[in-house]
Amino acid sequence: MHIAPLNPIFFAPVRPGGLPGWQVKQVTDYIDANLDATLRTASLAATVGLSVSHFTRAFKHSVGVPPRVYVIRRRLAAACAAMLASDAPLTAIAHAHGFCDQSHFTRTFHETIGLAPHAWRCGNLQKCVRKGRLNTLPGENNEISTKLVS
Numbered sequence: 001m002h003i004a005p006l007n008p009i010f011f012a013p014v015r016p017g018g019l020p021g022w023q024v025k026q027v028t029d030y031i032d033a034n035l036d037a038t039l040r041t042a043s044l045a046a047t048v049g050l051s052v053s054h055f056t057r058a059f060k061h062s063v064g065v066p067p068r069v070y071v072i073r074r075r076l077a078a079a080c081a082a083m084l085a086s087d088a089p090l091t092a093i094a095h096a097h098g099f100c101d102q103s104h105f106t107r108t109f110h111e112t113i114g115l116a117p118h119a120w121r122c123g124n125l126q127k128c129v130r131k132g133r134l135n136t137l138p139g140e141n142n143e144i145s146t147k148l149v150s
Contacts, residue, residue, distance in 0.1 A: 018062035019055075023048045027059065031071055035078055035098050039071050075099065076112055083121040090117050 019027070030047045031039060044067050045055035060066045065073070079097040082088065088096075094105035109117045 017058060019048070019058045024059075024062050027067075028063075028070075028074075031074055032078075035071075035075050036096055037098065039098070041067050071098075072108060072112070076109060079105070079109070079117070080120070080124075083117065084124060090121075093117075 027044055027047055030044065041056060042052050044059075045052045048055065050058070056067060059070070063070055075097045079093050079099075082093045082096065083090075086093075090105065091102045094102045097105075099105035099108065106117055109115075109120070113120060115123070
């Protein structure tokens with residue numbers, strides 16, 4: 001199993017065939033700013049001025065997963081944070097994080113994390129209530145990022 005980094009190292013030495021750190025940062029910042037929108041590989045490639053095929057290969061080489069997988073994982077991580085931070089309905093959270101409907105969100109969440117969103121939310125809210133951390137957002141080095149495996 002491979003765990004994709006949620007925050008790639010932006011200024012690491014460039015490996016042959018990969019993107020320079022500034023391009024990885026530019027693309028990942030664009031992804032994070034537009035999680036609620038439709039993110040096509042062509043638009044991601046355009047942010048750094050590369051062809052779709054070259055961008056896809058270089059992104060995977062630099063980050064470790066294809067752009068599509070990275071976008072899904074970022075959407076899920078943001079949705080997990082939203083589920084812990086509010087009591088908003090799952091439908092609203094799904095739409096706010098770029099999923100077309102709750103069914104798509106639930107299917108993707110279950111395939112990636114292994115639980116239904118409602119079950120995950122209930123289990124994690126209980127942990128937060130017991131520890132007195134109900135209003136804290138999950139950080140990068142917690143069980144959300146470790147469960148985002150391919």
